[in-house]
Structure formats: structure tokens, C-alpha cells
Amino acid sequence: MSTLYLVATPIGNLEDMSxxxxxxxxxVSLIAAEDTRRTRHLLTHYGISTPLLSYHAHNERGRRARVLVALDDGDVALxxxxxxxxxxxxxxxxIAAVVERGHTVSPIPGPSALTAAVSVSGLVSGPFLTLGFLPRQKADRQRLIGQASVSPFPIxxxxxxxxxxxxxxxxxxxxGNRPAALMRELTKRHEEIVWGTLDDLLARYADDEPRGEIVLVVGASAGDEAVDLSxxxxxxQRLRRSGLSPSQAAREAAxxxxxxxxxxxxxAQRSGGMSEAANPDSR
Structure with missing residues (x-):
């Protein structure tokens, strides 16, 4: 039985590697890397010569079998x-395939843009919701944003x-105009952290498109967020503005x-402008 190690690597500063x-x-006998060029730079910096295998969202289905075969002969890092x-x-x-095959999976913790951003935001003291990267399609983005709008937690x-x-x-x-913090190029030379509100961030970047990777932490909405009919x-209304029909909005809100x-x-019918002939349960 072999082990797949999930190894955290620096998000910008090579000194953060454990x-x-x-x-x-x-x-390990093999390193499955999302970006082999970036990982090779890291390995060269530390004098590591372990073979690399490209493993990313566009080829993972085909490469999964190669990783599993490699695990039959020794440990692998991702x-x-x-x-x-x-x-x-x-x-x-x-990970699911490795476990099903009888191997083990072990985390090697370290750098994380998520935890770094949360820690410095000043907006999170308990549970929080992570959306990851928003969908590229506008309708999907609006739907996810609408779903998250009722969360009582920072996002x-x-x-x-x-x-x-x-x-x-x-x-x-x-x-609405919630408190927010934007982190750009965390741990890198041009690191930037901006605190304020969503409106402040809009004003800050109105005519200045930033460079680099961005993490955004948005504070929880003020007041009691218990959801009732009111x-x-x-x-x-938010779901309707995102393009959903009345019945779809009712289903999503439920x-x-x-x-x-x-x-x-x-x-939805009483709200006006949202009437629909068919009952939503017929869809």
C-alpha cells in the first residue's frame, strides 16, 4: 500500500516551503503537478529531481490511471x-480513486491563499463560506451569488x-455595501491588501485594473439573517433579476x-410582475 501526499507549495514566497x-x-517516485513549469522552478530551487507528470483540470481523467499505476510501485505527491x-x-x-484502490492519502500542510486571506481580513472570527472561483457564465454566476446572499457568514x-x-x-x-477586504499577490513583492467596503473597492479599482491573483473576503451582512417569508x-427579486422564471426562482429560493x-x-405572484400561468410544481 502506497501513499498519495497532498503537498502545499508557496503561493508566492519560496521561503514559505516547509x-x-x-x-x-x-x-516520492512521481509528482503530479497542475503546472509543471511552475513546479519545476520550485524543484530546481531546492535541488529536487523527482519526475513530474502534468495533472490539471483538462487532462485529469486521462492522467488519473497513470497516477494509480505509479502508486502501485511507490508513493506519489500531488x-x-x-x-x-x-x-x-x-x-x-x-483522492476518491486512490482510496478506493486501497492506498492512503496524507496532507502535507502549508501555504494557502484561502487561510492567509481569512487571517488578515479582520472580518472572520468563526464560520465562513468559500465560493472558490465564480462560474464564467453570467447566469451561473448570478445564481451562485444569489444563493450566497442569505448566508449569515463572511464569504x-x-x-x-x-x-x-x-x-x-x-x-x-x-x-449591498458590505465590509470587505481584497488581497492581491499575497506573500509576493507587490502584495497589496485593501480594507473597506464593496463600494470602496469599486471606487479603488474603477480605472485601475489590478494585476495578479486576487482573494476577496466579504463580511457577513448586518442584523438578523433568519430567513422568513418577508x-x-x-x-x-434577486433571483428574478438573474434571469430565472418565477417558478425557477421559487424552486431555487426553496x-x-x-x-x-x-x-x-x-x-412571487403577490409581489407583482412575476405572474406565471402554470403552477411551479408542474415543472
Missing amino acids: ERGNRILSE VSDAGTPGISDPGNDL VLFEAPSRLRSTLLALTDAW DAADLL SITGLKRSDLYEL
Whole structure:
């Protein structure tokens, strides 16, 4: 029985690599890497010559078998392009396959953009919700943002610089002007952390598209977030604005709030401008 090690690697500063992580990478028979060029730079820096196998979202189905075969002969490491594998990165299906095959999986903890951002945000003191990277399709993005709008917890998400402004606009429209912190290029030379509100961030980056990887932490909404029918009316309006039909909005709101779908559909009808001939339960 062999072990698949999930090895955390630096998110920017090579000094953040752990001694244990280096040892594991030098001892395994193969390293499955999301970005082989980036990982090779890391290995060269530390004088490690372990063979690399490209393993990313676009080839993981075909490469999974090669990793499993390698595990039959020895230990294997999985690394993402930066940070901790398995968090908004490929690897979950591989882990399941490795366990099913009778091998073990072991984490080698270390750098993580998620935990680094949460720790410095000043907005998280308990549970929080992680959205990862928002979907590229507008309808899917709006739906996820609408679902998250009723969360009583701070929310963390990753975003590309080119989509930052549109995302901030969408968040402000759905969630209001909440406290927020933006982290850019964490642990790197040009690290930037901006605290304020969503409106502040919109103003800050109105004419200045940032560079580098971005983590956004948005504070929990103020006040009691217990969802009742009066709260659900606002949620229904947000879902409708995202392009959902009345019946679809009622169905989505029911899954988010736990309220009865029929009650939500009646509420949608009473709200005006949301009438629909067929009963939502017929869909």
C-alpha cells in the first residue's frame, strides 16, 4: 500500500516551503503537478529531481490511471500550481480513486491563499463560506451569488483581475455595501491588501485594473439573517433579476431557505410582475 501526499507549495514566497514538504517531494517516485513549469522552478530551487507528470483540470481523467499505476510501485505527491491541493483545484476525483484502490492519502500542510486571506481580513472570527472561483457564465454566476446572499457568514472567493470590477458590481447589487477586504499577490513583492467596503473597492479599482491573483473576503451582512417569508421576497427579486422564471426562482429560493416552494411561488405572484400561468410544481 502506497501513499498519495497532498503537498502545499508557496503561493508566492519560496521561503514559505516547509522542510517536510521538500523532503516528501524528494522521496516520492512521481509528482503530479497542475503546472509543471511552475513546479519545476520550485524543484530546481531546492535541488529536487523527482519526475513530474502534468495533472490539471483538462487532462485529469486521462492522467488519473497513470497516477494509480505509479502508486502501485511507490508513493506519489500531488501539488497545485500554488498553495494547498484540493482547494479550488483538481484532485478530488483522484483522492476518491486512490482510496478506493486501497492506498492512503496524507496532507502535507502549508501555504494557502484561502487561510492567509481569512487571517488578515479582520472580518472572520468563526464560520465562513468559500465560493472558490465564480462560474464564467453570467447566469451561473448570478445564481451562485444569489444563493450566497442569505448566508449569515463572511464569504471568501477568488477572482481574476479582468473580472474584478464586474464581480464587485454584481456583489454590491446582490448583497449591498458590505465590509470587505481584497488581497492581491499575497506573500509576493507587490502584495497589496485593501480594507473597506464593496463600494470602496469599486471606487479603488474603477480605472485601475489590478494585476495578479486576487482573494476577496466579504463580511457577513448586518442584523438578523433568519430567513422568513418577508426576507424571501428580496431573495426572489434577486433571483428574478438573474434571469430565472418565477417558478425557477421559487424552486431555487426553496432550496436556499428551506421554506415551502408553494409559499414562495404565492409570494412571487403577490409581489407583482412575476405572474406565471402554470403552477411551479408542474415543472
